[in-house]
Amino acid sequence: DARVTQTPRHKVTEMGQEVTMRCQPILGHNTVFWYRQTMMQGLELLAYFRNRAPLDDSGMPKDRFSAEMPDATLATLKIQPSEPRDSAVYFCASGLKRDGYTDTQYFGPGTRLTVL
Amino acid sequence: AQSVTQLGSHVSVSEGALVLLRCNYSSSVPPYLFWYVQYPNQGLQLLLKYTTGATLVKGINGFEAEFKKSETSFHLTKPSAHMSDAAEYFCAVSEVYSGAGSYQLTFGKGTKLSVIP
Numbered sequence A: 001d002a003r004v005t006q007t008p009r010h011k012v013t014e015m016g017q018e019v020t021m022r023c024q025p026i027l028g029h030n031t032v033f034w035y036r037q038t039m040m041q042g043l044e045l046l047a048y049f050r051n052r053a054p055l056d057d058s059g060m061p062k063d064r065f066s067a068e069m070p071d072a073t074l075a076t077l078k079i080q081p082s083e084p085r086d087s088a089v090y091f092c093a094s095g096l097k098r099d100g101y102t103d104t105q106y107f108g109p110g111t112r113l114t115v116l
Numbered sequence B: 001a002q003s004v005t006q007l008g009s010h011v012s013v014s015e016g017a018l019v020l021l022r023c024n025y026s027s028s029v030p031p032y033l034f035w036y037v038q039y040p041n042q043g044l045q046l047l048l049k050y051t052t053g054a055t056l057v058k059g060i061n062g063f064e065a066e067f068k069k070s071e072t073s074f075h076l077t078k079p080s081a082h083m084s085d086a087a088e089y090f091c092a093v094s095e096v097y098s099g100a101g102s103y104q105l106t107f108g109k110g111t112k113l114s115v116i117p
Helices: none
Strands: A005-007 A010-013 A019-024 A031-038 A042-050 A053-056 A065-071 A074-079 A088-095 A111-115 B003-007 B010-014 B019-026 B031-038 B044-050 B056-058 B064-068 B073-078 B087-095 B111-116
Touching: A005 A088, A010 A019, A019 A088, A019 A111, A031 A074, A042 A065, A042 A074, A074 A088, B003 B087, B010 B019, B019 B031, B019 B087, B019 B111, B031 B064, B031 B073, B044 B056, B044 B064, B044 B073, B073 B087
Parallel strands: A010 A111, B010 B111
Antiparallel strands: A005 A019, A019 A074, A031 A042, A031 A088, A042 A053, A065 A074, A088 A111, B003 B019, B019 B073, B031 B044, B031 B087, B056 B064, B064 B073, B087 B111
């Protein structure tokens, strides 16, 4: 049963520290999404990649957030420096998009980030 | 731009009663529509989706939803609620374009379903 995996599942850090979250998409999926979930804003799209290339990161605070896909099996979301307002659950999702076909997005279990 | 409105942030039903969760969307192109469920401390799991074809879509766990273009709605229903249905439910819309276009999801704010024994 193929699944999206995310590490760590929980992270508590102090303000100003760097945080790196990792995601392993489902093998064969060519699109990876990063979402953030908070009580106030709900689910927000931060960024997404197609074939490892960033297509849209307009939802991300550019000064402190960065997202990359070093290879097809790993996506990373980094926050530097972290702030208390970054406390949220961060979800990675993956799917398959090609001409004439669009797959469902499959979500990972999330990383719960707490910035003190 | 696409958007989703879920009516009611909290819905309570008795066990065995009908579940109705409301979702209205706006989209500039024919949309793909989704319902996801989120159990506490877990990720989102797809319940069902509408892409094209039959407007009544059946999903997992006895849920179904009907796409009504004239009403721009995609309400989720289940004839008889079970205790295990207690969770948060998210409606989402995607404007799908051919080729290399995006299929990012825009989510509603979610509806938390409580099931009363």
